[in-house]
Each structure stands twice: as C-alpha cells, then as structure tokens.
Amino acid sequence: MNHYDIPLMRSSIPLFKEYVDEIRDIWESHWLTNNGIKHKQLETLLKKYLNVPNITLFANGHLALEAAFELFDFPSGSEVITTPFTFASTTHAIVRSNLKPVFCDIDEINYTIDVDLIESLITSKTVAILPVHVYGNICNVEIIDEIAKKYNLKVIYDAAHAFGIEYNGKSIGGFGDVSMFSFHATKVFNTIEGGALCYRNNMYEQKLNNIKDFGIIRNDVVYSGGNAKMNEFEAAMGICNIKHIDNEITKRRELVYLYRKRLSGIKGIRICPDQENVVQNYSYMPIVFDKYKYSRDEIHSILAENRIESRKYFYPVINDYKCYEDVPYIKDADIPVARFISENILTLPLYGELSVENVNKICDLILK
Numbered sequence: 001m002n003h004y005d006i007p008l009m010r011s012s013i014p015l016f017k018e019y020v021d022e023i024r025d026i027w028e029s030h031w032l033t034n035n036g037i038k039h040k041q042l043e044t045l046l047k048k049y050l051n052v053p054n055i056t057l058f059a060n061g062h063l064a065l066e067a068a069f070e071l072f073d074f075p076s077g078s079e080v081i082t083t084p085f086t087f088a089s090t091t092h093a094i095v096r097s098n099l100k101p102v103f104c105d106i107d108e109i110n111y112t113i114d115v116d117l118i119e120s121l122i123t124s125k126t127v128a129i130l131p132v133h134v135y136g137n138i139c140n141v142e143i144i145d146e147i148a149k150k151y152n153l154k155v156i157y158d159a160a161h162a163f164g165i166e167y168n169g170k171s172i173g174g175f176g177d178v179s180m181f182s183f184h185a186t187k188v189f190n191t192i193e194g195g196a197l198c199y200r201n202n203m204y205e206q207k208l209n210n211i212k213d214f215g216i217i218r219n220d221v222v223y224s225g226g227n228a229k230m231n232e233f234e235a236a237m238g239i240c241n242i243k244h245i246d247n248e249i250t251k252r253r254e255l256v257y258l259y260r261k262r263l264s265g266i267k268g269i270r271i272c273p274d275q276e277n278v279v280q281n282y283s284y285m286p287i288v289f290d291k292y293k294y295s296r297d298e299i300h301s302i303l304a305e306n307r308i309e310s311r312k313y314f315y316p317v318i319n320d321y322k323c324y325e326d327v328p329y330i331k332d333a334d335i336p337v338a339r340f341i342s343e344n345i346l347t348l349p350l351y352g353e354l355s356v357e358n359v360n361k362i363c364d365l366i367l368k
C-alpha cells in the first residue's frame, strides 16, 4: 500500500463493471492474445483518437522503441543523438540496439533537445535523432525535421509522455519517421503495460509485425523476430480507458492551472509555460527551484513529512547511472543545463481524482 496520503499519481482505471463487461468476450472466445478482437479494436480506436495513419501496438513502450531501431537496421556502432534528461528507457533502447548514444543538452525552458546544438554533434557515423517530448512539452519538430533532411537522418521520437497532444492541429505522433507512445500504468492513458509506434510510411507495418511476433507469417517464418505483443486483457483495459481519457485530461488541466496560479510569479520558482499552438495532455506537473528560499531536496522532504509524495524526476541524469560509469563518452558528456534541471526539478502530484483542496495544501506547504 502507498504510505502517502497524497500519492504522486494514481493509475486511471474504469469502473470494475466496465472492465468485466469488456473482457466477457475474451472468456467466451478463449482468445487471449495474438491479434485478437480487443487488440484490433484498440488499434482502430487509437488510430482515430491519435489521428495517425499507421499504428502498431506493443507489449510496452520500451520494446516499441527497440523495435523502431530494429526497423531501420542501422550498422552496429552508429551514433544516435539524444538527450540525457529522460527515463532510462530512452538511452537503454539505443545501447541495447548496439548503437552509440550521443548526448545533446536540453533547452532551459521546456527541457527538450536544444536544437541549436544538434548540428555540432553530427558526425559521419550519425544515423538518427531520438528526441523526447518530455512531460508532454513538445520538441522543436520543424527544426529537427530540417536538420534530419539536410543530413539524411531518421527521427524517432520518444513520445511516451505525449499521448493525444496536437501541434498546429496535427497529431504529435505524425512527426518524424516514427513516434513511440507508452501506455504504462503511470501514463496519462494506460493499457496496464503497453505501447505503440506511429508512423506515416505504411511500408513499416509488416516488418514491425515480424519484430513483435517472431517473424511468423501464416505457416512461414520470414524473420528472426522477438515477442512484444500486447495481450487481449491489456487491449480491453485500453478500450475502457480511452472512453474516459478526455475527461481525465480536462480534470488534470484544471489542477495544473490551479498549481500555476498559485506558484507562478514567485521568485525562485520556475514553471513550464504553455507552448504556442499546442493542445496539451497535462501529464505531469514539474516545477524547478532556482534560488528559491528552499532547495528542491528540502521541498521534497517537507512534502514527504506531510505524507505527500513528490518525485525527483528525472534525477539523476542518465550520464550518472551506475551502468554507464565505465563509459567515458556517456559519463563525461557536456550537458550543463540537463544537470542543472535534474538537480532542481520536482514533479508534484497530478491525477484526475486529485482534489482542489489537496493542490492548495501542496502549494501552501511549498510557499510557507
């Protein structure tokens, strides 16, 4: 059980009866996985909701990201430009694909890749850019697109935080060559565990299916694929949750606006502003303490003493992970902004069911 009175997040779940009604067909058909009716139905619903031409579902977001690298079959040791201010998965996917992560620093305002630095990191070995729409703050997709065209690079977006976000009326999943969404229990939309790749080029579909299902096509095995399929129970959870997603995002938006109203304009507190022409999903409530009267760690402790959970997310930066301590080009990468943000950022509780009273209580404690 969670020992906080106010947890950082609560997974969205439908009413118990809704889920039971949804999984009844699974009982009747005994079809538990392998592209069953729930899987097909969820794929159709998500294609429509996300407004993307192609989507392939996966067992989780991380395997989807690894599948994106496998799709392009880059030569081993090729370089991928990415950011260190993200979840472990982003860099691990590069490393586990036998590629080399090259770290680009982040923008001070929205913590996404600093597009002014990308070109200086490109070498003859660079094959792709893996930017992250961190907290749902979208990357500068136009400039990234220009750079990718100029140097003939693939762009794979880590859009794990960006479910449902639109930019200039277009789905964020429609930018770059491929975008990965995560439907993990902690994300704004979940299928318990799950993920997807979205892409414009419909030639990718067959290979992605081969990657996630052992390369089996009917009675033949055409590719040495792995297994990364989403099962019917997960798809059923997604079918239930998609009905409530707009309501969930609306409630979160109100809470984020309340947080902003209470905490903006305070000396030493920095909050991400709304980005222009972006429809947000309000998936996280990050706040940076920059010469505030208390440090990030002090605020974290004050909240914990009051049984309120907050998270140093993302801390540490990937470059400081134990698993990379013997890799000099990772450990010593030049990323001062990412380090500063990582050391001073805190994410605050945010989920649809969080009450206005509790948001006010959290703000009171921070401001006291």
Ligand SMILES: *Cc1c(COP(=O)(O)O)cnc(C)c1O
Pocket (backbone or CB within 6 Å): 060, 061, 062, 063, 086, 087, 089, 090, 132, 158, 160, 161, 182, 183, 184, 193, 194, 195
């Ligand atoms: C959650 C997350 C992932 C991985 O997704 P899973 O579905 O948990 O495998 C990758 N990148 C980022 C930024 C994430 O937050």
